[in-house]
Amino acid sequence: MAKTGMYVGLDIGTTSVKVIVAEYVDSQMNIIGVGNAKSEGINRGIVVDIDKTVQAIQRAIGQAEEKAGIKIRQVSVGVPANLLEVEDCQGMIAVSGESKEISNEDVRNVASAALVRSVPPERQIISIQPQEFTVDGFEGIKDPRGMIGVRLEMFGHVFTGPKTIIHNIRKCVEKAGLVVAEMVIAPLALTETILSDGEKDFGTIVIDVGGGQTTTAVMHDKQLKFTHVNQEGGEFVTKDISTVLNTSFNNAEALKINYGDAYPARTSASEEFPVDVIGKSEPVKIDERYLSEIIEARMEQIFNKSKEVLEEIDALELPGGVVLTGGAASIPGIVDLAQEIFGVTVKLYVPNHMGLRNPVFTNVISIVDYSANLNEVYQLAKGAVTGEVMPTEQSVVYQQETNYETTYDGPQESPLAQDEETSDEGFVNKVKGFFSNIFE
Template sequence: MNNSEVLVSLDIGTSKIKVIIGEVMNDSLNIIGVGTANSNGMKKGAIVDIDQTVNSIRNAVEQAERMVGMHIDSVVVGISGNHVELTPCHGIVAVQSENREINNEDIARVIDGAQVMSIPPEREIIDVIPKQFIVDGLDEITDPRGMIGVRLEMEGTVITCSKTVLHNILKCVERANLQVADICLQPLASGSIALSDDEKNLGVALIDIGGGCTTVSVFENDHIAGTRMVALGGDNITKDLSMGLRTSTAEAEEIKKDHGHALYDEAQEDEVFQATIIGSNQKETFNQLQIADIIEARLEEIYAYAEREIRKMGYRELPGGYVLTGGTMKMPGVLELAQDVFQANVRIAIPDYIGVREPQYTAGVGILQFAYRNAKIQGKDLFPSISGEVPQAKPKRAKKQQNHKEETKESKKKESGIANFFKYFFD
């Protein structure tokens, strides 16, 4: 395994933190390591406790490191939420090389030029996504490198987010002894793996239902048109079950995973289970039909809120239909309920990679794929993300990371890309 071809994604979710290690060979992705940990410092998609979030990130990272036997140095971080804004941008430069051949430097200049715009002081640019390049009036070019031209233009989307939210995320990653190789818009990343090119061209809604929140994104003409977040998710279903069955949240979560069904009409009355009544040692018997009634009501509400956000973005009808993903989509009956609510084409997206064939990993795998392709277009250098052998004991690991930090302190001045761009946050 060549370390220079390995990328690591960090998906900080409300219920789980997921670290996925991917090896890129000949433009194809292989998943070689996965680490998951319970997310303790998050609520409704936002960080509420930095120390707990840092510990959760470390736990997920250590699990992934043990799987590959290597030490993770840097990660590509996914970001989403209502604080994210998409703004159209346009850049234009003259090609400067002697033979008029467009190179990486010209692409970097035109992307920098597109970012020259008025941005409020509380917001930060996290990425620029090119829609198309135009060389001497010839448009719809995806990668102009090697072409001959005099004038290079780029039309794209500038992604900005709240400085406060970004600072908190980067602070957590830094304190977990990791460097930020790049920052990636999570709905864009999920869309790169969950949606087909035809769906993105026709117009499609991607609904990612996680633990604490639901991210709704609309894609049209092969590009993201808008993204919104609803503060409802799988955790709300768990809380409803906890109240309805009068049991603890932890036990309600297990019942949801083992016996949950999202469609009341298809639930089985003869599938019974016991739940411990909170405040006592008594156990009471319930059946799947009773909890399906609770689950269906809440999930129907989540779908209705998602539909409302799509309407707010100005979309009444989407020829590509709806694509569902996220951890909550593992439950039986979710697809059939969505078809009843949306009255349109609906499917569930699952990553087609060994070891991550679950909807909860869509964002993490998507971050790897999207970050690699985007870095290739923009000429960013994301490698290497791992180094050396992973230490056996935690104290040694901490010591090794400290030594590694001291060794790289001098070379930090030479770093390029987004890690250096946001470095002032931690000075």
């Protein structure tokens, strides 16, 4: 269940940097601020220029701050699936306390035991996700705290990625004046957020067609089983249009948005529109079918690469079929084309939030929603990776009643707790004064 409070998601994409400010009230997400700035310094999902990326983040954050009326300090930032590896992990410890009651420290220690592994110097552990615990042989326990036991085991998944990618993302966020509250693995957040319980359980493929790359993820048994990144996306479609029609990149993007269709059978060869061609004094007439064939060629190539890797692991046999999302998934006809290529049921996921009903925002919304729904057991296990000790519950929950003229600086103590503390202090001072008067 999502905590009541404020959460900020940051998606650093190849074509744009997106920021969402969401307020949760009784687990209901209300988006109160959005920022969307053109990406510079990102190539195929990877930071290639830190300073330009920082500037793009600051522009997007500025837009979100203005709309939300708050000052953003902490963000949950998405980590791309580039060279991401998912491995099973298992740890076992003896319960430490004399009473043998399992504590927060025991959960953290068993997660640390599960992380004892050899990691290549160029890679880094991003996150650990507990799946279940076993207490003295009793399996299937989700939260063992408070139980009595002698031996505690944890089974889960550990996610590792290239150290360079993780360092550069964190560096850009911190240089933009922000604090990283959570490093969220983008395909994990995506599959957890947009799929139903049945789709997660029985198995579904999610294909995120972004601007600079296409990420394929497989969810089965409510676990992220597989990810693959193809370094082609919607921007490549625009480049193809620009090259074939000999027009500028901006013109090609406008043509894709206004007239594009990924399925030529849906288009007409008699419908024409003008195109400004470099070297021509007058616009040239291009028909709708020809443009569609250009788009189809690239999208067919992208989908076929995903199909190849999915066939290797028999993922296309899963009953959930394929769910498409991402900015380039909004091209008309793309579902028909994907269904023809994959040979399974294909549907398009579009966020259902006012003003954000476009698949381009799916990733950043999923980052926020995933972060808001992380439980305490995960936070304890995360401490084994980061070395942080999980704060008390009151300090984890974001301030419930935001003062929109003050700085939003992440977790804050509740006003009620502050009042109680002040009241207790006053009482102690009165008692001290009473006894000091007696003994003077």
